[in-house]
Each structure stands twice: as C-alpha cells, then as structure tokens.
Amino acid sequence: MLAAGGALVFEIVGRAIGLRDEIRLARNPELAELTDQLRALSKTDGLTGIHNRRSFDERLDMEMARTQRYGAPCSLVMIDLDRFKRANDLHGHQAGDQILRHVAALLDAEKRAGDLVARYGGEELTAILPHTEAADPRKWAERLRARIEREPILWQGATVRVTASFGVAAAPPHDDSAAALVAAADGALYAAKQLGRNTVVVANSFRVVAADAGTTRPTARKHDQRPIAITRAPRRGDFANVS
Numbered sequence: 001m002l003a004a005g006g007a008l009v010f011e012i013v014g015r016a017i018g019l020r021d022e023i024r025l026a027r028n029p030e031l032a033e034l035t036d037q038l039r040a041l042s043k044t045d046g047l048t049g050i051h052n053r054r055s056f057d058e059r060l061d062m063e064m065a066r067t068q069r070y071g072a073p074c075s076l077v078m079i080d081l082d083r084f085k086r087a088n089d090l091h092g093h094q095a096g097d098q099i100l101r102h103v104a105a106l107l108d109a110e111k112r113a114g115d116l117v118a119r120y121g122g123e124e125l126t127a128i129l130p131h132t133e134a135a136d137p138r139k140w141a142e143r144l145r146a147r148i149e150r151e152p153i154l155w156q157g158a159t160v161r162v163t164a165s166f167g168v169a170a171a172p173p174h175d176d177s178a179a180a181l182v183a184a185a186d187g188a189l190y191a192a193k194q195l196g197r198n199t200v201v202v203a204n205s206f207r208v209v210a211a212d213a214g215t216t217r218p219t220a221r222k223h224d225q226r227p228i229a230i231t232r233a234p235r236r237g238d239f240a241n242v243s
Helices: 001-029 030-043 055-069 082-090 093-110 136-152 180-196
Strands: 074-081 114-122 124-130 153-154 158-162 164-171 200-202
Touching: 055 074, 055 082, 055 114, 055 124, 055 164, 055 180, 074 093, 074 136, 074 180, 082 093, 082 158, 093 114, 093 136, 093 153, 093 180, 124 136, 136 164, 136 200, 180 200
Parallel strands: 164 200
Antiparallel strands: 074 124, 074 164, 114 124, 153 158
C-alpha cells in the first residue's frame, strides 16, 4: 500500500513538473523557439545540414519496428563517395567539405516527403525510404548516382568531378533488426566498390563466394542474374564482384 501511494505521489509530481515546463514555454515564446532550435541542432549534421547519425539511428529503429509489427516495407540506401581521400589530397580538406555539402544537397533534393537522408559518417551518406521495396529504391539510387556524376563542383577555378557507389537493401527480407538491414546495405555497397565504383548494387543480387587460395578477398565472378538470398548478416569479406 505504501508502495502504491509512493508511485502515485511520483506520478503527480511528474505531471506537475511537466505542466510547469509547458506553462513556462507558453509564457516565453523566445524560450520555446530556442528549445525547438536546439532540438533541431541535436539531429542535424553541422557540415552538410542534413540529418546526423543519431537522427538516422532513431528513425531507422522506428521504421524497423513498423516493418516488424505491420509488415510495412522499408528500404535503406548506403552511399559512399568514390576516392574521396584523393580529392582531399589534391584539392584540400575545404574542397572535401564542399563536395560533401554538394552531394548532401543533391540527396536532399531527391528525397520524397517522408524520406530521411543523413550523413552516416565521414564520406558515407544514407537514405531511409519507407514504404518502398528494393526495385523503387534501386531506380531512385540510379537517378541520384547519375545526377552526382553529371553535376561536378567548381573549386577555386577547377572542375571537380564526383562519383558515388550505392548499396540498397530492403526490409523484408532483411527485417530481423535495424543492424541486419544496415549490414545488408553495407555489403551491397562493398560489392558496388568491387565492381569499379560509380554503380548501384541491391542486396541479394550478388553471390556469396569463398576467396581463392592465396587471396584475402573473393575473386571477381560473373553473376547469373538470379537473386541469391543471404541467410546471415553479410560481412565485407563475403562478396564477389558481380554484374
């Protein structure tokens, strides 16, 4: 009985504190606006202006919960800028920053209402595309890939051409967890890099093969175009070059 009474007291106090904060914000529009700005900043990447990793993780968890509960499809696109370190070495880190801002702006311009685009880390970007299966995100990624390729940036009088590689995965089938979906898209991205970069690869469209003797990575082999299901979270050492 004492425990129940204590819980009731804590609930009443909690509601009172929440009500106090709401009244304080209502009486102080400037404080409310500042609070909103701080919330936005906590979810925004400072360099590119798109969502940051924290915001991405929160949204992906939410979308995966929706997929698991209701069966709503969701796709993930992982994007990595090709030879980004070389651009930094040739043109300087400020040019690299401008490349990231440029590609992020293209990504943001191509997203649909309800999509989330984010900087995943370093030169890697990502997009969450709810209510889509793998075919549509592949077309979306191909459109973005072509746009990045044909729209270079100008830096101190020089034209800097940029390309990117894309890995696409869908839930289902990769709906065990958010980590499983990320791993599938990341594995497809790695396959895209092995293909020579500047390409789009969809998870389940490449083979899992063993590396040849004396090599540390799988040997390039032509794919027969049949989707091959991956029964475990892919690892970067698993994938062959495929078409």
